[in-house]
């Protein structure tokens with residue numbers, strides 16, 4: 001096995017949205033960085049995706065917003081449809097505005113900006129295989145290089161941004177970071193980018209992304225209809241992992257046939273993918289290593305959006321890396337600040353949305369139609385929840401909901417109980433411990449909140 005002698009400050013595995021941002025910001029802070037990706041350079045960014053990203057992350061990171069070839073179209077907001085399509089909830093809000101990007105061009109831009117920052121080594125077509133340990137601290141990565149040879153790359157810190165299937169997480173020595181993501185906490189997707197003549201198909205609401213809830217057509221997930229421009233769409237669906245082998249069929253039947261009513265079309269891209277829909281990993285760091293993006297389950301559990309949080313995660317990891325390098329301490333105690341940043345920001349929101357996602361997944365089409373048509377969950381509340389993970393209800397709204405929901409008292413009670421628990425978990429995450437010592441106690445209290453919702457869901461299923 002080839003031994004490359006240099007010890008980098010940081011090795012970043014994976015040059016997707018999370019890894020490119022982590023590599024760029026660690027480099028800009030003056031650290032020596034090695035970035036590797038299993039894909040060939042020109043393929044980086046080419047990912048099966050809905051291609052939607054909000055505007056906020058670009059302001060947060062103070063980087064260029066997508067434009068020119070990167071930008072397919074601008075989006076004002078989202079439209080959420082009930083299963084019977086009788087109600088469309090308009091989610092227009094500056095917080096929901098965003099872009100549909102050309103994924104390859106976008107990915108290439110993020111990568112090139114990282115390379116331009118001065119990354120010391122970039123190895124494409126290089127596959128991370130295993131972790132190298134120095135006693136109990138990760139100190140590098142074993143890789144297969146583009147020429148097929150195996151090599152060892154050494155680092156003070158490793159950032160794993162290798163996506164949902166992260167092979168490195170499974171090689172960790174300690175149990176602090178979960179090795180597996182449960183299939184109940186993941187969604188299987190299938191999507192196509194379809195081009196047609198604007199004379200044949202007119203795009204509905206070209207300034208909005210449309211989401212259709214339907215437990216029969218997309219069980220456990222949803223159907224999406226995202227405009228790219230006046231003559232192409234990104235359409236797809238997500239469903240329970242158990243539907244492996246059937247998802248493409250569901251897509252063809254319930255999405256393609258529904259929306260592509262012409263024989264003159266061209267499929268520009270098609271394929272499936274998996275995304276986690278849970279709170280971030282309990283711990284996104286361990287001795288000598290931080291996990292970013294899909295590798296750390298940093299994905300919005302409600303809609304599966306992971307571009308923004310992976311970039312945020314990459315940025316937080318870069319800040320923590322600088323601090324650790326300055327201190328010369330790569331232990332989990334020093335890296336804990338990364339967990340703190342994640343859990344008290346989007347982690348709090350995702351923990352809360354995870355509870356909502358679990359509840360929505362067991363509701364029938366009838367319940368969804370009822371809850372949304374009767375405004376048991378209104379557009380404003382959905383906006384509030386999806387951007388903060390919390391929502392308070394003034395007494396007057398509670399009374400008005402109670403009147404509207406009188407014919408489904410159990411559903412009403414469950415939704416109110418859910419609201420209380422969502423607020424509870426969000427606050428709990430915002431009180432994430434600053435040091436690892438109090439973590440186990442914090443975690444067991446978080447599990448108690450999850451257990452309460454699980455019990456509610458078991459009871460709700462029994463009643464049905």
Ligand SMILES: Cc1cc2nc3c(=O)[nH]c(=O)nc-3n(C[C@H](O)[C@H](O)[C@H](O)COP(=O)(O)OP(=O)(O)OC[C@H]3O[C@@H](n4cnc5c(N)ncnc54)[C@H](O)[C@@H]3O)c2cc1C
Nearest residue numbers: 014016017018038050051052128163189273293294306307
């Ligand atoms: C069908 C679908 C639709 C989606 N739609 C949206 C959407 O509209 N909006 C949104 O925000 N999110 C969406 N997501 C989620 C989003 O794509 C991800 O959350 C986001 O891309 C995560 O970025 P990442 O950098 O963590 O991982 P990735 O983008 O997966 O990047 C991982 C990188 O690591 C590399 N790699 C993998 N293994 C290794 C290895 N062993 N060694 C070296 N390199 C490796 C890969 O080549 C890749 O370049 C969707 C996901 C799916 C599956």
